[in-house]
Amino acid sequence: MARIKIDKNSSRKELILSKAAALFREKGFKAASMRHLAESVGVEAASLYNHIKSKTELLHELCFGVANRFMQKMDEVEAAKIPDIEKIEDLIRFHIYEMIHHYEEVYVCDREWKYLADPYLSNFQNQRRMYRKRFAAIIESGIRNKSIKPIDAPTAVLILLHAIGGIESWHRSTQKIDADALTQNMVTILGGGLKPVS
């Protein structure tokens, strides 16, 4: 009956959350069972419920944890006094950074959010829609001042976001190029597609 080992500055619940992120990414939310999760935490399944309310609550916290970080970054970028094209590159770099450094949570947030239960589900979808609108608004501003070629902005946003979400494949790859080179490549390819022909 040994208790869960804990690092200072991180609660038992946080440990469970991080293990859940890894498990949900690997198996998918529905296929990941509480008994699997318990095993990876080193405890019996029922014991988890001393720390969490439900399986769904784990998904809530993971998804909104990630969503909130992106929303906060968007606030910062919008407030910054820099050219639109730099705002976009800044956001791209942030997405890539998050994908690399908080891979499990971001992946789960990206691919498993549909298993959220209302009202969290609607809430999440609204936040997502809002984020994309704000992203598109930056692109549209760039189009107006001719720093970005005239394209359909919502289309461009989805391309950018999904392209970055695809980093997963590298993460597991053995021949991974380092993060800086990856970032530079993506900014070149994606940014290059946005800049007007000069």
Added chain:
Amino acid sequence: MARIKIDKNSSRKELILSKAAALFREKGFKAASMRHLAESVGVEAASLYNHIKSKTELLHELCFGVANRFMQKMDEVEAAKIPDIEKIEDLIRFHIYEMIHHYEEVYVCDREWKYLADPYLSNFQNQRRMYRKRFAAIIESGIRNKSIKPIDAPTAVLILLHAIGGIESWHRSTQKIDADALTQNMVTILGGGLKPVS
């Protein structure tokens, strides 16, 4: 005890497959139950087993049906005597076409393949890896003859494929732009990122 209604030229199994594609996309493979599927076919769950071997078999057939179409297209494109940049645009257009016209199957193949069981799983992963390699080879050829700017080809392939996979969001969107405009937008943004600065 009415039998399943059938169009000419399509077996009962094909009907089940198409309903399964829609259900697996909506709920995810694990969350979609055989009883749900049965209901959408208009029959009891046990009756499905007069036509199929297992739930997993449905996933096999959906995934490999899509994968084979893409492989065949790749064969054609490789054999064509056209510039590399046109080969790439041709592939991009094909991906978009498939995404629009066989949306459910392509989506399931893209997002739910991990629930395949071995040996199908390994087989599928190999095919996928091979497809990406061949795609990257076209880009590398383009780089060598300077029709494409020097970037990391495997990175570019993943960006392209995941960007196109993101069309999902439009499909359900009410404000959908028409398919041709969509295709043109994507070729502009993605292709524009590949062409060398002139």
Added chain:
DNA sequence: TTTATTCGCTAACATTCGTTAGTATATTAC
């Protein structure tokens, strides 16, 4: 019409699932 086959039904199976109740032990507060 008779026979054979296809196919849908009901009932049931063994598992697995998320979760709760109740109890015992370990840690913390006093």
Added chain:
DNA sequence: GTAATATACTAACGAATGTTAGCGAATAAA
């Protein structure tokens, strides 16, 4: 040390899962 709290355990629950067996009705073949 003692009381209070936190937490892990075992056992069990009801529900849902994929699938099989066996029966009867609909269709096709003779």
